[in-house]
Amino acid sequence: MHTILLSIILFLPLLTGFVVLALPRGNRSLAARAALVGSSINLLLALFLYRGFDFGGADFQFVQRASWIPAIGAQYLVGVDGISIGLVLLTTFLTPIVIYYLSHRLPENGTSLLFTILALETSLLGVLVSTDVLLWYVFWEAMLIPMYFLIAVWGGQYRAYASLKFILYMMVGSLLMLVGILWFYWSYHAAGHPFTFDLSQWINLNADPRTQLPHAVQMWMFFFFFLSFAIKVPLFPFHTWLPDAQAEGPLAFNLLLVEVGAYAFIRFCLPLFPNASLSWAPLIMALAAISVIYGAVMAIVQQDLKRLFAYAGMSHGGFIMLGIFSMTKQGLEGAILYMINSGLTAGALFLIADLLYRRRGTRRISDFGGLAARMPHLYFVFMVVALGAIGLPGLNGFPSEFLVLLGAVRAGFPDPGVAQPIYGYLAGAGVVLSSVYMLWMFQRVMFGKAPDRLKDASDLQPDEKWSLWPFIAVIFFIGVGSAVFTQPMDPAISKTRLIMQGAAEVNHEVGPAPDVRPESPAQ
Amino acid sequence: MSMSSSEYVVLLLPALILSIAALASLLVEAFFPDTFLGKPTRVGAQILALLGFGCAAIASALEWSHYAPGGVQNISRGWPMDNAGMLTLDPYTAFLTIVFCLGGILTVLLSSRMLERAGSGGGEYYALLLFATTGAYLMAAAQHLIIVFLGLEILSVAVYPLAGFLRRDRRSNEASIKYFLLGAFSSAILLYGIALIYGSTGLHFQNLGGARHLSGLLALDTLRFDIITSYAANATDSYSPVFWAGIALLLVGFCFKSALAPFHMWTPDVYDGSPTPVTAYMSAVVKAAAFAPFFRFFLQVLGRTHTGIGEGGAYRHWLMIVAAIAILTMTWGNLAAVAEPSLKRMLAYSSVAHAGYITVALIANSTDALLYYTLVYTLMVIGSFGCTAILRRRTGEEAVRISEWAGVGLRYPWLGAAMAVFMFALAGFPPTAGFMGKLYIFRAALDTGLASGHEEGYVALVVVALINSLISVYYYLRVVITLYRPSTEDASEYTTDRHGLAQIAIAICVAGVLIFGLFPQLIFGMLGRG
DSSP states (O other): OTTTHHHHHHHHHHHHHHHHHHSOTTOHHHHHHHHHHHHHHHHHHHHHHHHHOOTTOOSOEEEEEEEEEGGGTEEEEEEEOHHHHHHHHHHHHHHHHHHHHHHTSOOTTHHHHHHHHHHHHHHHHHHHHBOBHHHHHHHHHHTHHHHHHHHHHHOOTTHHHHHHHHHHHHHHHHHHHHHHHHHHHHHHHHTTOOSOOBHHHHHHHHHSTTTOOOHHHHHHHHHHHHHHHHHHTTOTTSOTHHHHHHHHSOHHHHHTOOOHHHHHIIIIIHHHSHHHHHHHHHHHHHHHHHHHHHHHHHHHHOSBHHHHHHHHHHHHHHHHHHHHHHOSHHHHHHHHHHHHHHHHHHHHHHHHHHHHHHHHSOOBGGGOOOHHHHOHHHHHHHHHHHHHHTTOTTSTHHHHHHHHHHHHHHOOOSOTTSOTHHHHHHHHHHHHHHHHHHHHHHHHHHSSOOOGGGTTOOOOOHHHHHHHHHHHHHHHHHHHHTHHHHHHHHHHHHHHHHHHHHHHHHHHOSSSOGGGSOOOOOO | OOOOHHHHHHHHHHHHHHHHHHHHHHHHHHHOSSEETTEEHHHHHHHHHHHHHHHHHHHHHHHHHHHOTTOOOOTTSOOOBOTTSOBBOSHHHHHHHHHHHHHHHHHHHHHHHHHHHHTOOSHHHHHHHHHHHHHHHHHHHBOBHHHHHHHHHHHHHHHHHHHTOSTTOHHHHHHHHHHHHHHHHHHHHHHHHHHHHHHHHHHHHHHTTHHHHHTTOOGGGGGBHHHHHHHHHHOSSOOOHHHHHHHHHHHHHHHHHTTOTTSOTHHHHHHHHSOHHHHHHIIIIIHHHHHHHHHHHHHHHHOTTOTTTIIIIIHHHHHHHHHHHHHHHHHHHHHHHHTOOBHHHHHHHHHHHHHHHHHHHHHTTOHHHHHHHHHHHHHHHHHHHHHHTTEEETTSOBOOBGGGGTTHHHHSHHHHHHHHHHHHHHHTOTTSHHHHHHHHHHHHHHHHHHHHTOHHHHHHHHHHHHHHHHHHHHHHHHHHHHHTSOOSSOGGGEEEOOOHHHHHHHHHHHHHHHHHHHOTHHHHHHTTOO
16 A cells, blocks of 8 residues: 555546546536545545655655666656655645536536546646656656646637647747756766666766766756756746736636646756756846746736736745755745645635636726625635735745745855845845735725626635635644644755755865755754 | 578568458459448458458568567668578568558558548559558568669559549649659669669679679679678778769658658648548658668668778768758758648648658667657557548538638547647657657667767757757647637538548557557567667
8 A cells, every 4th residue: 555555646636537538428517526526535645645654754755666668767656755745735635626616617618627637637746756757757748738728728818829838838948858858867877877767866876976977067957957947937037928828727727837847946956966056056046036026026017817926926936946046954945835835825816816707707906896895705715815925924925935035045155255145135025025916906806996897796605615715724724833844844855955065065175065054943 | 591482481471461462452343343242342342451451460470579589689780581682571671561551551441431432442442552561561671772672663653543542633633643753753863873882882893803702692682781781891992982872862762752851842742632541651651661771771781880981981971961861851841830721731741850850760870769650650640640531521622721620629529639649649748659759769869879979969969859849849739729729610611521440540549649658668678678
């Protein structure tokens, strides 16, 4: 059970999807119920996985290994560690909510929609748990297909444009990354190992100063990976697909746009190319700080709720990248927690945007107003989510934002000439801006005079409430008990940081750099 | 290695089976105009054709297991050969023959409705398909340039009338005459190349002291691949310009047949005008058949293992030329496909681009990559042309403009899903086999490059190929977008022309594309790398 549990979690959604397709056509509510049951069981299994997870282990757990393509050394290899388990929980948490919410509003071709959502869940989970790089790449690419269909079939007015733009952006990165993967694959072989795509073995190559690749080669390989992930996050200036995709994409797309790009940075870039990561870090932190501020400023001026939330997501992506490339313990912990929070916040916000759209037929902020009096339930929920997003202490955003900023101002790359805390301070300004866009939007939607057409807007329906309550519960839970999530991360993060430490010593040959000295836990 | 006469028969078995089936399906129509064994003759001829392809494939598979327990080896090593050195049966031949027969079977399944419309009994159609496949087999098995030429002519002469099979359709006639003129032209170029090679190798062995070297060899044996190889390997200092002119002409001839730029100009017109099942056959089987001797000859004769030619000398020049052709082909095909409003012409240009990817496998010196890609490409391209043939206007003609496909995915979910699978596969997305095929080629190219110490060139080539893949994503996915866009035209003008057999063929292609994509080891293992 222990070894196969992860594979069950991985493939159960897809299997459910096939069941949904096989059910008699036309009975959409039956299909929705089946999908809901399947994805809920998956959530339970993921919780079960979390219960069995060893918080002290730095290595992959629940590992399952099977032969896949021995001809080229690729295996079926899955496992979770502290970095991925939180995101696995997030993904399995979001999917049943999406399905539950949509089950009352299924379009004509609803069974296909359900299948696409479930296929997307499997590919997302595959990206999170694969530890064979080729297998991971297959999931990473395959993930684009359901995402593409979500926009292209169930998207808004300009869905053709948005879906093509989305997929072309993604493919630019992915294809270059394929070169990087093959290059590393061959280099690992050239170092005297058999051909393999096993990530845990690949990590050893550059972690050891005696075998590591030349710095220039690492820089190029890092770039090939970086581009793909930076587009996915998205990091300024690779972000322009995001507002279009988010605004045109349907709710399922909005919710399931989990932060796998940032996850991939921690999973691949840092441990595979530690020396190059250190060299690239100043540039990436600068881009991250720009993303934070640019995203926030753009969010302030948006007229459309979904576009506003999309730019808010970009700003959040900047925070996450800042935390990762601070390479401090707090920064990395905060970044991973931030990925989870960003998924939660975005999920709730887009859900609210969707239910507002269904009432009013528009997403323009200026078409709303005075909803607080008519929709008290929504008022409460929306407020909690918005305050959580801007980092009010006691709600989910605070611990992650605090940890990231703490890590960012403490980041001093092993290059004493550069004053690194500047990016942390810049991002701190982003926190202020985030309050501006969120609260101003909240004020315009919720207060003031209600337009005539909103006079009879009904408050949250039961199914809408039940879709939003879980978000509220988790937002409060993370706000007070973030340690539940950060604790399992520590061993895996320490392992990564150990590699970085070795790289810092090689890069400068001056002993441990100030930023990678062992630190006391933040909590 | 000497062979008994029964072994000669074994060697020729696939060709024999295919030709006998061809003759039988011709004769059955003549002798049983109405019914054959209680079935309409049309069905009888079809069953004969399917049997012929199936038996030939089984024969190849059996021969493979008998002759070549070791799996596919590097192509530049020797094979079991018949006495006169004309044919060889190795895993390379056997695998390709199976792919050709698979292509033939799928084409037969797709063709029924087209034959009904053309008012044909099908006998001559199936006979031509079987003959063409016989030629393809000879090309794959050839160890001698004359056999290459014979195979090519058998193949081409059968495909010319197939392209013009819709006699009353002007565009089909145009396709046929264009294909014939350019095909004849390219055959002549190829033949001229063979003549020049014959002249230079023959002269060489004569000068070396004729009798001693040529003892036991007929004069024509100087066109055997192994003789040419030993010529090329020994003639380090005195390259005959005539020999190289011959090689260049040979290259041009092969480029014509496999539609490599800049000799691909006929492709869109011919693919567009031909009946769609024939187009599917041409872009899958004919192309693969043209690549078969192309790979074998050039890897064997000019392969990098021949120190006589040397890394720095002619081999590098030759590699540069082929790399230039590959890059030009990929880029030209993809860029032309971007702007193409017709689905059939778009697929034609895309098949040009795919020929470019296959050429990268040639540069990478990897027959495994070629074989896997050939199989995968056969499934993808026959599937996509098969889908193309299903949607029709009520007036009868096929809906080949991409814009006519608007909303098809919404009206006919299964047709749309199948088309989407093929488009994603052609664009190279996992988990389809299109991805694994490209991955295998690129991996082979990087392996070869890094092993040879000239990795910059190979990495650059792979990057160019990947950029091309990116371009192709655009036009393939444009089709997918169209499938799920509400129709702007009147949907009632269109109907689907479903036929049980065609649906089976498409289902086989979808299943193959997905299964070989998820479990490529099924094929890689067979190719002997497991």
